Amino acid sequence: MENLNLVKNVIVVLSGKGGVGKSTLSVQIAYGLKALGKTVGLLDVDLCGPSIPKLLNLEDCTVHQCDQGWVPVYSSQDKQLSVMSIGFLLKHKDDPVIWRGPKKTAMIKQFVTDVCWGELDYLIVDTPPGTSDEHLSVIENLRKQITGAILITTPQNVAVADVLRELTFCRKGSVPVLGIVENMSGYICQNCSECIHVFSKGGGEELAKQENIPFLGQVPLDPNLAMCCENGESILDALVHSNTKDAVLNVIENL
Numbered sequence: 001m002e003n004l005n006l007v008k009n010v011i012v013v014l015s016g017k018g019g020v021g022k023s024t025l026s027v028q029i030a031y032g033l034k035a036l037g038k039t040v041g042l043l044d045v046d047l048c049g050p051s052i053p054k055l056l057n058l059e060d061c062t063v064h065q066c067d068q069g070w071v072p073v074y075s076s077q078d079k080q081l082s083v084m085s086i087g088f089l090l091k092h093k094d095d096p097v098i099w100r101g102p103k104k105t106a107m108i109k110q111f112v113t114d115v116c117w118g119e120l121d122y123l124i125v126d127t128p129p130g131t132s133d134e135h136l137s138v139i140e141n142l143r144k145q146i147t148g149a150i151l152i153t154t155p156q157n158v159a160v161a162d163v164l165r166e167l168t169f170c171r172k173g174s175v176p177v178l179g180i181v182e183n184m185s186g187y188i189c190q191n192c193s194e195c196i197h198v199f200s201k202g203g204g205e206e207l208a209k210q211e212n213i214p215f216l217g218q219v220p221l222d223p224n225l226a227m228c229c230e231n232g233e234s235i236l237d238a239l240v241h242s243n244t245k246d247a248v249l250n251v252i253e254n255l
């Protein structure tokens with residue numbers, strides 16, 4: 001694990017379901033930490049649905065080799081965020097990755113051992129939804145380095161129930177849980193400032209209380225954020241300047 005020797009903290013971002021904003025929040029947390037002066041890397045282990053290259057507008061980037069291994073891609077707007085994703089290794093960005101478990105495990109091992117991360121305060125690991133080969137590989141390969149996991153949910157019961165499974169997974173794998181974030185938690189009306197709870201309310205917070213783990217905060221629904229991610233325009237600006245920014249910084253403070 002020489003390539004990880006200089007990485008101080010590894011934070012794994014998990015969710016029970018897809019579409020709850022795990023990748024978006026991984027990027028926002030990475031940028032939030034960077035804004036606080038930390039050196040940060042972002043590892044996307046969602047092998048079948050890598051979205052980090054698109055979110056960061058790095059879809060055309062490829063990985064280069066050096067004597068020590070793979071050189072991560074650096075985010076175009078700010079050279080200090082190093083990023084690794086299978087998306088950078090595909091011939092065509094829309095190529096599907098149809099792999100069985102052992103191949104996925106080998107790929108993740110390579111991400112951990114062969115990428116020259118250098119000196120980092122934080123390595124944020126964005127995972128696919130659920131608890132599958134990718135998650136087991138991350139735990140197996142990074143066990144000693146993992147600082148903890150952040151669990152992302154939306155507020156409604158059906159998503160929260162899945163987070164409980166992630167929590168059990170962490171406990172069984174002896175991964176410390178840093179806390180739960182409730183994303184898409186209410187929409188603040190631009191006209192009357194009333195908070196509309198589109199997807200129910202408070203499920204993540206309740207679960208945190210019930211399970212005696214920290215609640216890291218709520219992040220509101222922001223149509224501008226969704227729209228910019230959708231259009232592939234000014235994504236970074238949207239991630240950094242959207243209404244969700246303060247909420248994400250609050251999450252980071254609570255870590």
Ligand code: ADP
Binds near residue numbers: 024225244
């Ligand atoms: P996951 O990684 O959990 O599958 P994504 O990060 O890809 O989820 O987010 C799914 C969709 O939800 C994306 O279109 C993203 O722009 C949008 N999204 C995520 N968080 C928010 C938010 N707080 N407000 C509005 N849209 C959001």
